[in-house]
Amino acid sequence: MIERAKTRQIKVGDVKIGAFAPVSIQSMTKCDTSDVKAVVAETKRLEDAGCDIVRVAVKDINDARAVKDIKKKVRIPVVCDIHFNYRLALESIKNGADKVRLNPGNMRNKEEVTEVVKAAKKRGIPIRVGLNSGSIFARLPSRTTYHDVDLSSALVGSALAYIKIFEELDFRDIIISLKASDVATTVEAYRKMARLSYYPLHLGVTASGSYDSGIVKSSVGIGALLLDGIGDTIRVSLTADPVEEVIAAKRILSSVGLRRFGPEIISCPTCGRCQVNLGEIVKQLEREVARSPGRQVARSMKIAVMGCEVNGPGEAKEADLGIAFGKGSGMIFKKGKIIKKVAVENAVKELLKRL
Numbered sequence: 001m002i003e004r005a006k007t008r009q010i011k012v013g014d015v016k017i018g019a020f021a022p023v024s025i026q027s028m029t030k031c032d033t034s035d036v037k038a039v040v041a042e043t044k045r046l047e048d049a050g051c052d053i054v055r056v057a058v059k060d061i062n063d064a065r066a067v068k069d070i071k072k073k074v075r076i077p078v079v080c081d082i083h084f085n086y087r088l089a090l091e092s093i094k095n096g097a098d099k100v101r102l103n104p105g106n107m108r109n110k111e112e113v114t115e116v117v118k119a120a121k122k123r124g125i126p127i128r129v130g131l132n133s134g135s136i137f138a139r140l141p142s143r144t145t146y147h148d149v150d151l152s153s154a155l156v157g158s159a160l161a162y163i164k165i166f167e168e169l170d171f172r173d174i175i176i177s178l179k180a181s182d183v184a185t186t187v188e189a190y191r192k193m194a195r196l197s198y199y200p201l202h203l204g205v206t207a208s209g210s211y212d213s214g215i216v217k218s219s220v221g222i223g224a225l226l227l228d229g230i231g232d233t234i235r236v237s238l239t240a241d242p243v244e245e246v247i248a249a250k251r252i253l254s255s256v257g258l259r260r261f262g263p264e265i266i267s268c269p270t271c272g273r274c275q276v277n278l279g280e281i282v283k284q285l286e287r288e289v290a291r292s293p294g295r296q297v298a299r300s301m302k303i304a305v306m307g308c309e310v311n312g313p314g315e316a317k318e319a320d321l322g323i324a325f326g327k328g329s330g331m332i333f334k335k336g337k338i339i340k341k342v343a344v345e346n347a348v349k350e351l352l353k354r355l
């Protein structure tokens with residue numbers, strides 16, 4: 001059982017973050033933000049996939065102004081990602097942003113940050129202080145080079161120093177992220193921050209590489225922290241379709257048992273005893289379950305798909321429902337007890353009937 005760290009609660013649109021609220025899933029659109037039609041279409045796909053909050057890159061004034069129209073057409077809260085130019089943050093806030101993300105690495109002028117904080121306070125929206133390895137500015141010990149510095153402490157120190165500006169203005173609707181590109185530093189930084197502050201944490205491993213290595217790095221990093229009870233919202237960064245980020249995030253959250261989005265499907269790795277294409281059957285079942293109207297009701301169920309009748313039912317005894325295949329047919333079992341024999345081609349349909 002995960003014992004979650006208690007953090008302050010903030011709200012991004014209607015989505016609560018922190019203080020034991022369900023860990024929310026975030027993603028980011030990849031098209032030009034001023035192309036409202038494209039952003040809305042991408043966001044709708046993210047909404048359908050189960051994304052809770054979407055972020056858009058605001059690189060110029062046109063992007064900031066586009067937020068107004070985007071907001072009218074999407075259901076989930078919209079976060080504006082700002083670098084270098086505080087005026088873009090002000091314009092985004094004016095146009096209805098539900099949260100802005102500032103990078104302390106390139107927005108350090110105190111007067112400018114103060115203006116953004118005041119505008120956010122007036123509109124009642126939170127700010128994410130989003131650091132990555134390029135955002136470090138805390139004073140480093142003398143004769144230290146960037147390569148031998150304790151990167152995780154430097155990230156935490158920089159975030160805390162930056163947040164002081166916010167606290168001096170009595171602004172506490174803050175979310176923090178500390179994304180390094182290597183997993184160990186990221187995990188270390190978040191663990192340190194969780195000990196030192198009560199602000200909600202946005203978890204992620206940045207620049208995590210290709211789709212495959214990105215999924216592994218994010219699962220290890222985000223998963224380790226969630227199991228520690230750390231983290232209030234997550235984004236899996238992938239060099240891929242953002243919908244893949246949402247699917248991966250859902251899988252991470254259900255793997256650690258923090259959220260369930262449908263029944264859990266387990267399958268055996270197969271061996272020489274298996275006489276069907278189990279991989280294909282599992283994929284088909286996953287696809288169908290994701291679309292099945294019964295998936296919400298069956299959220300707490302575990303479904304096992306096993307490669308042989310000899311060991312399958314025994315190996316998957318703890319499953320609520322399962323199937324174990326022989327040659328050309330499968331035995332459906334409930335809590336380890338066989339209830340029906342079905343043809344391989346009907347297996348998925350028969351399982352779905354019992355959700």
Ligand code: SF4
Pocket residue numbers: 268269270271272273274306307308309310311312315
């Ligand atoms: S359930 Fe059967 S096919 Fe699957 S790994 Fe075990 S023994 Fe092999």
